[in-house]
Amino acid sequence: MTAATDARDRSVRIGVQVQPQHAHYAKIRDTVSELEDLGVDILFNWDHFYPLSGAADGEHYESWTMLAAWAEQTSRVEIGALVNCNSYRNADLQADMARTIDNISDGRFIFGTGAGWFERDYDEYGYEFGTPGTRIKALGEALPRIEERWTKLNPAPVRDIPILIGGGGEKKTLRIVAQHADVWHSFSDPATLEHKxxxxxxxxxxxxxxxxxxxxxxxxxxQSDADVEALHGLGARLFTLGISGPDYDLEPVRRWLAWRDRTNA
Known part of the structure; x- marks a missing residue:
C-alpha cells in the first residue's frame, strides 16, 4: 500500500476508462493523447478478451500490453486497468508486469484489480470460472504474493504502486479492501455508498x-448531478467515466473535468 493520505484532504480526480472495444488501435491511441491533453487524471482500460457491449465479436484488444504502450505514449497521466482480472495470470507474474509498466511510465502505474466475473473470457481462454467465492478467495491469496514480489524485484517499482480494488461484496471483498487497497472502486449510489x-x-x-x-x-x-454531489459529500474523490469505440465521445469528459475544477477551486 502507498503512504497514507487522509481521503478527506484529497482533491477530486477524474479517471476515464477507454474501453478497448469496437475501434482500431490508432483511434484508441489518438483518444489517449487527447484525454491527457484535456487534463484527465487517470486513464484506465479493462481486462477482458471480448467486448462487453455492442457486437459480441467486435474489435477488441488485450489490457496489459496496451497499458505498456500507454506508459511510453504518455508523460503525465496515471494509467491502469479498471480492473485487472486476478484469475488470468499468476500472482507473481502480475507483480512483475505491474513493476515493469511502473518503470516504463516513471511511476504512474495504478494496480487496479478484482476477482473477475465475465464467464465468456474464462470459457474461451481456458480458465476455470469457479464461483464468486472461489474467485474472491483467490484474489485474497494473490495480493500478499503480489506485494511481497514487489519487494524482491530488481529494479524495484518506482513508487509504492497504489492498489485499486473493485467490487462491493460486504463480507469478503470489503475485507480485502480494508487489508490491501489504496483505492476502493464501486458503482454505488449515495445510499449504497453510505451503507458500504x-x-x-x-x-x-x-x-x-x-x-x-x-x-x-x-x-x-x-449518476445524476445531485447524486454526484452527494457522493462527494460522503467522501468520494475519484470519479470515473467509461467511453467506448468506435467514436469515443469526449464531451461528457469535458463536462466532468469542468465540475472537478470548480469543486477543487
Whole structure:
C-alpha cells in the first residue's frame, strides 16, 4: 500500500476508462493523447478478451500490453486497468508486469484489480470460472504474493504502486479492501455508498486500518448531478467515466473535468 493520505484532504480526480472495444488501435491511441491533453487524471482500460457491449465479436484488444504502450505514449497521466482480472495470470507474474509498466511510465502505474466475473473470457481462454467465492478467495491469496514480489524485484517499482480494488461484496471483498487497497472502486449510489462505507469501517477496525487512508472511487455512469454531489459529500474523490469505440465521445469528459475544477477551486 502507498503512504497514507487522509481521503478527506484529497482533491477530486477524474479517471476515464477507454474501453478497448469496437475501434482500431490508432483511434484508441489518438483518444489517449487527447484525454491527457484535456487534463484527465487517470486513464484506465479493462481486462477482458471480448467486448462487453455492442457486437459480441467486435474489435477488441488485450489490457496489459496496451497499458505498456500507454506508459511510453504518455508523460503525465496515471494509467491502469479498471480492473485487472486476478484469475488470468499468476500472482507473481502480475507483480512483475505491474513493476515493469511502473518503470516504463516513471511511476504512474495504478494496480487496479478484482476477482473477475465475465464467464465468456474464462470459457474461451481456458480458465476455470469457479464461483464468486472461489474467485474472491483467490484474489485474497494473490495480493500478499503480489506485494511481497514487489519487494524482491530488481529494479524495484518506482513508487509504492497504489492498489485499486473493485467490487462491493460486504463480507469478503470489503475485507480485502480494508487489508490491501489504496483505492476502493464501486458503482454505488449515495445510499449504497453510505451503507458500504459503514461496512468498510468495521473491516478496517478489525484489520487495524484507518478507513480514511482509502480513496473512494465511483463510476459516473447513470449518476445524476445531485447524486454526484452527494457522493462527494460522503467522501468520494475519484470519479470515473467509461467511453467506448468506435467514436469515443469526449464531451461528457469535458463536462466532468469542468465540475472537478470548480469543486477543487
Amino acid at each position: 462505507l459503514g461496512v468498510l469501517d468495521e473491516h478496517c477496525v478489525v484489520v487495524g486500518r484507518d478507513p480514511h487512508e482509502i480513496e473512494i472511487s465511483i463510476e459516473l455512469r447513470r
